[in-house]
Amino acid sequence: MEILKRIAAELERGHDQQVGQMTREALAAGFAPKQVLDEGLIAGMNVVGEKFRVHEIFLPDVLLAARAMYAGMDVVKPLLLKEEVPVAGKAVIGTVQGDLHDIGKNLVGIMLKGAGFEVIDLGNDVAPERFVAAAEEHGAPVIGMSALLTTTMPVMKKVVDLLRQKGLSERVKTIVGGAPLSADFAREIGADAYGYDGVSAVDRIKALIATRGVA
Amino acid sequence: MREVVHIPAGEVRCAPADVLALQGVPRGARLDGRIAAMLSEGISLYESLAAPAGVLEEVDGGEFAEIYAGAGKNEPRTPLALIHPRAERLCLFAVTVGGAVSRRISELFQEQEFALGAMLDAAASQGAELAAAYLEACYGRRDAESGAPAGKRAFLRYSPGYCGWHVSGQKRLFARLRPEEIGITLRESCLMEPLKSISGVIAGGPAGIHDFENEFPFCAECKGKECRARIRRALANER
Numbered sequence: 221m222e223i224l225k226r227i228a229a230e231l232e233r234g235h236d237q238q239v240g241q242m243t244r245e246a247l248a249a250g251f252a253p254k255q256v257l258d259e260g261l262i263a264g265m266n267v268v269g270e271k272f273r274v275h276e277i278f279l280p281d282v283l284l285a286a287r288a289m290y291a292g293m294d295v296v297k298p299l300l301l302k303e304e305v306p307v308a309g310k311a312v313i314g315t316v317q318g319d320l321h322d323i324g325k326n327l328v329g330i331m332l333k334g335a336g337f338e339v340i341d342l343g344n345d346v347a348p349e350r351f352v353a354a355a356e357e358h359g360a361p362v363i364g365m366s367a368l369l370t371t372t373m374p375v376m377k378k379v380v381d382l383l384r385q386k387g388l389s390e391r392v393k394t395i396v397g398g399a400p401l402s403a404d405f406a407r408e409i410g411a412d413a414y415g416y417d418g419v420s421a422v423d424r425i426k427a428l429i430a431t432r433g434v435a
Numbered sequence: 436m437r438e439v440v441h442i443p444a445g446e447v448r449c450a451p452a453d454v455l456a457l458q459g460v461p462r463g464a465r466l467d468g469r470i471a472a473m474l475s476e477g478i479s480l481y482e483s484l485a486a487p488a489g490v491l492e493e494v495d496g497g498e499f500a501e502i503y504a505g506a507g508k509n510e511p512r513t514p515l516a517l518i519h520p521r522a523e524r525l526c527l528f529a530v531t532v533g534g535a536v537s538r539r540i541s542e543l544f545q546e547q548e549f550a551l552g553a554m555l556d557a558a559a560s561q562g563a564e565l566a567a568a569y570l571e572a573c574y575g576r577r578d579a580e581s582g583a584p585a586g587k588r589a590f591l592r593y594s595p596g597y598c599g600w601h602v603s604g605q606k607r608l609f610a611r612l613r614p615e616e617i618g619i620t621l622r623e624s625c626l627m628e629p630l631k632s633i634s635g636v637i638a639g640g641p642a643g644i645h646d647f648e649n650e651f652p653f654c655a656e657c658k659g660k661e662c663r664a665r666i667r668r669a670l671a672n673e674r
Contacts, residue, residue: 234469234550279458280470283550290547318602320626323556326544345624369596370653400656 477554
């Protein structure tokens with residue numbers, strides 16, 4: 221167990237090489253890939269997320285930790301796939317049509333992967349139909365949408381409406397985020413959740429999946 | 436008047452504190468040594484890749500009114516709808532820091548170099564703002580050189596996609612300005628390539644024309660509210 225704690229600690233410090241090396245050592249010592257993922261990598265990333273939430277650390281620290289997380293994931297992921305270990309959940313994410321600002325969306329993707337999710341990242345300038353089609357194609361229960369421009373925020377409502385029209389709104393939940401957005405705006409357009417930042421987005425997505433019993 | 440403007444590299448050099456602030460790092464925060472090194476690396480990378488360029492084209496009030504109307508999708512009430520009819524001079528503009536920066540940002544994220552990618556992204560965003568500010572100042576200087584009346588005059592820029600000016604307004608703006616000459620193109624969705632580009636109009640005249648209350652419906656959704664500082668600066672600038 222000690223090595224899993226050390227993986228988490230090194231991940232918190234953003235030491236990618238150490239995390240990669242120790243992940244290999246943990247697996248060689250007989251720990252199951254899922255246990256290394258949950259109790260080493262995800263445990264470390266959870267601490268990072270909490271420190272970010274309380275402003276103890278900032279975005280660059282989180283991104284260094286994310287790189288360390290990926291260094292461990294690169295080792296563990298092939299084994300998880302081989303053992304067909306289910307992912308924590310699936311999410312389709314993208315920056316809405318008319319908007320190219322994708323740093324926030326990228327951060328959500330990084331944090332989601334860090335939490336063990338499979339992420340279908342549609343990139344930026346994504347049309348409403350593409351969000352919905354991707355959720356259907358991949359069986360994703362969550363669509364995450366990002367916008368920076370106030371003029372592109374209405375596109376989010378189009379996605380919510382399109383899901384309703386197709387009778388998918390119970391099966392596919394929506395979360396929105398971006399600098400000009402608010403929880404009020406999310407409620408107004410009928411989105412299921414609002415993510416203030418990358419960390420809270422992951423928490424909200426986990427809650428959506430838990431309450432709906434979908435993954 | 437139409438002019439392709441050479442923007443000196445020194446004019447788009449980023450301050451480290453601004454690059455960090457764009458990433459939510461408070462000014463004065465203590466930095467981990469690796470992050471400080473990455474900040475320097477990100478700024479150096481930006482400076483080596485940036486190819487700033489701009490274009491200006493002066494238009495008259497009637498021409499701008501047609502451009503501003505765009506595809507008819509603007510908010511019913513906007514600051515610019517109040518400002519442009521009172522402006523004495525209007526100039527379309529576009530600036531970019533070039534495509535190489537954006538390509539490198541994408542590559543860094545693909546290579547899982549997230550922190551460095553975010554540093555470069557923030558530096559390039561700041562650089563594009565500085566390039567637009569340089570054009571703003573250039574146009575203001577020309578006004579002064581052309582014997583404009585003394586007093587408080589201000590030249591401020593407004594862009595499609597912000598403050599109620601719908602992003603579809605880019606189509607008419609591009610048709611008139613033709614910024615393709617400096618490498619900026621428009622996607623079907625009216626977004627610019629390269630990403631780190633800014634376009635819009637510089638409105639000039641007595642500083643007071645830019646003074647508006649931020650009580651438009653979309654102001655409630657805007658967290659930046661940079662207009663407040665811009666207006667304060669404009670009203671304080673006296674020549």
